[in-house]
């Protein structure tokens with residue numbers, strides 16, 4: 001018995017002669033958020049459909065919350081919440097009516113409706129027709145329907161598309177609350193900067209394969225990307241320092257150092273040269289992502 005929320009090993013899936021997944025493996029633990037990343041056609045939707053049990057893998061092992069999602073009887077029991085990219089909500093119903101409708105449909109107590117409206121800051125709009133909701137409110141209502149059954153795994157497909165910065169931040173705040181109660185969350189997104197502060201584990205996919213996986217520190221190290229130390233006033237001290245000079249880039253007025261040399265370089269700047277006015281920028285998730293995409297482009 002595996003305790004992982006998702007345990008995937010060597011998943012393969014073809015549509016006729018096209019191999020959409022070519023051996024995908026990963027684990028997602030309860031209380032963790034996974035960023036599912038990749039260009040169009042990378043295989044993300046296929047992976048989501050496998051997790052939801054909508055399609056079956058050709059080969060490989062997939063266990064979701066300890067069950068087999070493609071088995072119809074097991075799927076019914078699995079506490080999975082799903083928010084698709086295009087949520088269709090009946091515009092003439094109020095938020096409360098809509099959630100009540102879904103609650104009845106799924107045999108969930110109606111008391112959950114009030115709880116979720118309050119939790120997602122929708123209580124003041126509960127009696128307003130959904131057709132009059134803003135995009136951010138509609139997305140929170142979509143999340144509320146996904147949370148009705150108190151899922152232990154939540155799948156979100158492009159949840160922040162079209163949302164303003166405040167609404168996106170609030171949505172991640174809501175997702176973090178789910179993570180804090182032990183729910184595993186998968187977010188499929190192209191909005192890398194938005195998910196960067198929140199994810200625990202990323203799966204970067206391309207052409208049906210996993211290009212890179214892990215937390216941000218692991219991804220940075222694996223990609224071999226350097227940290228930038230931008231100096232406000234380098235004077236000529238750097239060019240006269242044998243250890244720092246090779247790291248210096250004139251165009252960016254910065255030192256570029258590998259993760260293992262970062263602490264030593266900063267100690268040298270402050271201790272030996274007395275320089276304190278600098279900013280340290282580690283590679284971001286978009287940097288890591290673009291590194292892999294350009295590596296792939298070069299290999300083609």
Ligand SMILES: Nc1ncnc2c1ncn2[C@@H]1O[C@H](COP(=O)(O)OP(=O)(O)OP(=O)(O)O)[C@@H](O)[C@H]1O
Nearest residue numbers: 015018019020038039040041042043044045046047
């Ligand atoms: N039902 C299908 N029949 C045939 N080919 C398909 C089918 N579904 C997906 N594919 C192909 O499989 C590959 C992976 O598709 P998938 O939808 O999983 O990618 P994706 O990463 O979700 O892309 P996007 O970001 O555009 O949604 C693509 O080349 C796609 O054209």
